[in-house]
Amino acid sequence: MSRLSTKSGRSLFALATTSALLAAHGALAQTAAPAAAAPPPMPAVPAEVPLNVHAIVMFVIFVAITLGITYWAAMRTKTATDFYAAGRGITGLQNGMAIAGDYMSAASFLGIAGLVYMNGFYGLIYSVGWLVGWPIILFLIAERLRNLGKYTFADVASFRLQQGPVRTMAAIGSLIVVIWYLIGQAVGAGQLLHTLVPQISYKVSIVIVGALIITYVTFGGMKATTWVQIIKAALLLGGATLMALGVLMHEGFSLEKLFADAVAAHPKGDLIMQSVVPIGAKANPIESISLGMTLMFGTAGLPHILMRFFTTTDAKAARKSVLYGTIFIGYFYCLTFIIGFGAIVLVANNPDYVADLSKSVLALKGGGSMPAVYLSHALGGDFFLGFIAAVAFATILAVVSGLTLAGASALSHDIYANVIKKGKATEAQEVFVSRACVIGLGIIAVLLGIAFEKQNVAYIVALTFSIAACTNFPILVLSVFWKGLTTRGAVIGGYTGIIGSITLLILGPTVWTKVMGMGPAIFPFDFPTLFVLPTVLVVSYLVSVTDKSAQADAERAAFDAQEIRSETGLGAEMAAEH
């Protein structure tokens, strides 16, 4: 306990994506402000802080196991299909774990628990929004993606269209999503490791992350990335289950008692049961709807998630994997909800965890992402804290690996092999470029993570999910389901999504007012999807139907053959024989 109480209250632990969560929805509740405002400089480490031995030992064990897996995977990674798609040998259950792992980032775990801790019920709105994208992926996307594509979702979007322009647009969309997602994760990793083990500086933390993920992905490719993700998903589900059980045991297995105790412990009292917007914010129906659309359709357009469907043995396994993944993710969100409320009961008001009781009984040492971490300490002492910290860190490593591989594939498979080399690159050349891109992206992630340490990155969730929802998702669905889509329609529609999302985000309250300090926002909402997504659909439609070129006719004529492959899997990429 002494370690926690001696830790400086100013120590920064605003997991980047969490600040985004808390700042989202147009309203920065006063309670969330420390997490999202420009963070204070990292405090010097008090000399007497003892080493967090449990966390370090468990983290080292995790790293040793994952490096072993990477070695095993590297021995079995010979072809491009092995490297990008794990030889298409992943079963439905395994892929279900892996997609759940990709999705259950440290931001969902620490972030949603933190959101519930601050705002109560409001956290559930995010959880629901982040789950309902999955049925849509199953019904409309997963199997068709597996049947039509090779390594990236751009394979599918450009299946019967012109390779160059469509892939370039899709790769730009993917890379923007991947790089910003990476920045959020890198900043979060640096802060998490530095807060839990103050002896390691922020910069060193990020370099450790960068070195590990470059090792996993360059040597082990998708095989290593998938298995690291599966192990981490199992650890995270297990750890969160233990925490939720601990909370329920403390409350005599009565949810009614848990919620009643939370209402009694929280300074806002019963308001935490009525929060349809962040506590302290004004209700804003348009923003609520736009947020809902962003969460749902953004999920269905994340490149690192879509890429996972190419690793399954066939479309049937891809289909099953979404069911497993949805069950795991839904279960996980139920756990985080209990964990958030448990933290209100066990962590708030506790002088060991709260920064300054005289000011606020909620604001924790280390900031807005700490409730789940401190709850583990309240339930199971230093040992459990060490375990949960190691799991959270493993989560960041695994998610960053998946993102890096998705970004590298967009660069090597889409841009290099199909746009620059026009499909004439050899497999060996393509994989070589891909590995080089992994190293490049890893280094970029480290440098950006360091550069963004003290930046306000509250717009990251809105940015990544908006571009995924307004560009990747509509173009993918149109190309698969609508015969009339032409290259011109896809490209102009896609760029409308990218440019529209970015422009409205810059003009919106988070960036315009809070990050740039330019005064009242020109565009009054944080989430532009409600306006941009319909625009993209209309633009793609109008530009396609007015396209009378011979090439457009050929593209429409090619739809029948695409549809047979998309629906039956006839001609789809086969699992590698090993």
Next chain:
Amino acid sequence: MSLDTAKRILNNPAYRQLIHRRDSLAWILSICVLVLYFGFVLMVAFLPEVLTAKISEGSVIPFGMLVGFGVIVASIILTGIYVRRCNSTFDPMIEAIMKDASK
């Protein structure tokens, strides 16, 4: 895929019918999820007092919590229905059509 096989499949009325049935199921289930979820979102936006009402006298639990978890559970059930229908009904039919066409 040979062009002949593709043509044979396309001209097979059983194939057209099967794809139509499967796609209809997929779209109907998608619409179910959209209605459920945007029903919840619209309640958040326009009828928050319904969501914040307590489920019973003396309870602290709001009705909205049941709705929220209901949407999560319903989403899982709908994905289950789709996977089950595909595995038990559509997959064997597709296999039969493909076998027929590649003869």
